[in-house]
Amino acid sequence: MSDEQANQIRKGRHLETVSLIYNLLEVGVSLAAGFATGSSALISWGIDSIVESNSAAFMIWRLHGEEKGIGQRNVLKRKKIALSVLSVAFAIAVLFILYESISKVVSGETSSISWWGIGILMVSLVVNPILAWGKYRFGMETDSPSLKYDAIDTMICEYQTIVVLLGIGLVHWQGWWWADPVAALLIVPYVAWEAFHAGRDAWNVHPEDAAVGNDASA
Template structure:
């Protein structure tokens, strides 16, 4: 399914679907662990519990982020999605610790595995379900610029890789008879998902600290400003500086100073600013521009930060 072509796949509906899928996979993987006794499949089931907790929290944060601005939050609630993404990352790391804790005793107390066919079949079915939903959510996260969707999608992909590693480990045990491979694979999978959890947590922290917009969006902003310099700069002496961008959840912002000749009328200056705002919004959909008009020879005392002019 192409999320970009399905406007009905809103972040809220997709997070709700993630909750439902998490419940289904918990049932499938718990049954797989119960049938085989594999600690690898137990680790897989434990991570699905984490998926459920993450998806539930993510759904809550998506609902909060969609709330309109109010008196206490005049700029909206968009950043709530970053809490979801960071929470997913922390849960992934916690799940890795639980997996290692469950796997270590099996190194000195190995146990035979049973009914591998049923166990592997159930695990593969749950992985296919998670993989399908993860792909749909990743595509939708780009369309909606949703940190919550991206975080949950990457968590689901981590779960898919976990299941794949567990299946490989069980298959190796069946072929070689080396029971220690089962806990070894579980530990290796846990160490791998720690990396994904740390990356999610880091990206969430950057969003909460007002990171700049994506390089592609920055390039489009720069192209619009360069076009204005070329068309208005030489004759009218128009110039820009203190161009700053930031992200807040699904929204993106740019602020800049537009320097104009002091003799311009307010109407002429406002018309040029409106033209620039429209061009920026056309180049970067959803971008909100804050443009301060200044005479050419004036620099505000509070201005700081990297310039682009």
């Protein structure tokens, strides 16, 4: 690995660290506001942010290994572990969001407004595109499909943020009580797809191939 490539990987790791810190902020504010106001959409968004935090943490672990030159076989082992953990985390998130949303639809419970929740959503509308651009840039410069994939994930979070904001707005400015749990349910297809996609990718990673010279892309 050249010094330039190692430097770019280090910058990518630092960006993932920023992403992790911000996602943890999202988790704290959105879950606190969601449980306080009974907003399924905010709670579901916060649960997804937990999964995104896990993703960032595992990317940091993996990039740190690449930066230290741990070898392709160990890089692939870390990739397989990271994808497997993410697949399980996404699957659990799907079940939780479905339970939370369907319960609110059945009960007809209306959430109250949270300006803290709206505030973190508005901040995310600005922050997520910046993080996605940085991840994609370093992914291109280091030829890392994982960083580019993580950039796409971050932009999908932008879609989720817009959906949740619309749901909260329709509840409080149009009186459509069902818009909040429906907004949460709209997140489910993405999370379910990510669970399947991560599980499939984990299954297709074979660290032993690196030992015989058949390195897979990391």
